[in-house]
Amino acid sequence: MDSYIDLPVAPAAKDARRTESIKLYGPDAFKGMRRAGALTAACLDGVADLIRHGIPLSDINTYVLDFAASHNAIPATLGYKGYKFACCTSVNHVVCHGFPNEKKLRDGDIVNVDVTLILDGWYGDSSRMYAVGTPKRAAERLVQITHEAMTRGIEAVRPGARLGDIGHAIQSYAKSERCSVVRDFCGHGIGQVFHDSPNILNFGRAGEGLELREGMIFTVEPMINLGRGDVKMLADDWTAVTRDKSLSAQFEHSVGVTTDGCEIFTGSTKGLHAPGFEIERAAI
Numbered sequence: 001m002d003s004y005i006d007l008p009v010a011p012a013a014k015d016a017r018r019t020e021s022i023k024l025y026g027p028d029a030f031k032g033m034r035r036a037g038a039l040t041a042a043c044l045d046g047v048a049d050l051i052r053h054g055i056p057l058s059d060i061n062t063y064v065l066d067f068a069a070s071h072n073a074i075p076a077t078l079g080y081k082g083y084k085f086a087c088c089t090s091v092n093h094v095v096c097h098g099f100p101n102e103k104k105l106r107d108g109d110i111v112n113v114d115v116t117l118i119l120d121g122w123y124g125d126s127s128r129m130y131a132v133g134t135p136k137r138a139a140e141r142l143v144q145i146t147h148e149a150m151t152r153g154i155e156a157v158r159p160g161a162r163l164g165d166i167g168h169a170i171q172s173y174a175k176s177e178r179c180s181v182v183r184d185f186c187g188h189g190i191g192q193v194f195h196d197s198p199n200i201l202n203f204g205r206a207g208e209g210l211e212l213r214e215g216m217i218f219t220v221e222p223m224i225n226l227g228r229g230d231v232k233m234l235a236d237d238w239t240a241v242t243r244d245k246s247l248s249a250q251f252e253h254s255v256g257v258t259t260d261g262c263e264i265f266t267g268s269t270k271g272l273h274a275p276g277f278e279i280e281r282a283a284i
Helices: 027-048 057-070 137-155 163-176
Strands: 003-005 022-024 088-091 094-096 110-119 122-131 187-189 196-200 217-220 223-225 231-233 240-242 248-250 253-257 262-264
Touching: 022 196, 027 057, 027 110, 027 122, 027 217, 027 253, 027 262, 057 088, 057 110, 094 110, 094 223, 094 248, 110 137, 110 248, 122 137, 122 248, 122 253, 137 163, 137 217, 137 223, 137 248, 137 253, 163 196, 196 217
Parallel strands: none
Antiparallel strands: 003 022, 088 094, 088 110, 094 240, 110 122, 187 196, 187 217, 217 253, 223 248, 231 240, 253 262
8 A cells, every 4th residue: 555754845836636745655556657657658659650850749749649548548738737738849949848739840850759648547757859860969969968867867766865866966967968957847756646746856966855765756857958057938838948049858757766776667668768879878
């Protein structure tokens, strides 16, 4: 049975059914998250087949809607706080929450597709970067760095570690590659609530912050910019872009803290979650 503990967390905007208590989930919850996460991963696998020059972003939204309906799932973003789409599509200098509208992808673009599917009450939340045609080397490298930053953040997740260890792993790596971490957005607790406690910052000091405990479930989702980390909101009150128009990238997994590490719920069984090019893992 899932248990609940009251631990101090940073103040955050209220979400439906969100509390400031950290939930510790049991085996049944992990099973539910595996199913929801696997479904979201499969949806994002399918998105990969859509990415090409000339495709309108609305086609991605239609695909996610159809995929969810055919698998008895619900897109969590659809109607969330007035959001009108089944996913988010963020192209080039868009940091997050871009609308999947009639804008067409162009050769050389990079695009993040963020999908959260609700299956039997459990939320599988994940996002990936896709390249349209042949991106410039700077864009390709940003995607590599961002995926590696997420990976290093996830590798820091284990019982007894601190939230600051996750943020420090992400921030120190991005900084070593001369990139900036976006501080305006962060990961979050997840499970049967879309955005729950605690907040998972993508920057921090090692050894500081809330102690991680077995049974916690949350997302790790760094947003990394080629330029400065500053962002601004567009007039639609959803779309965040880089202030200096530099490229931005994001990857996201939903994970659960296990006895000796963590479990990734949203990994692709086809190996499609990672970018199609590798980066040398240098020691920091």
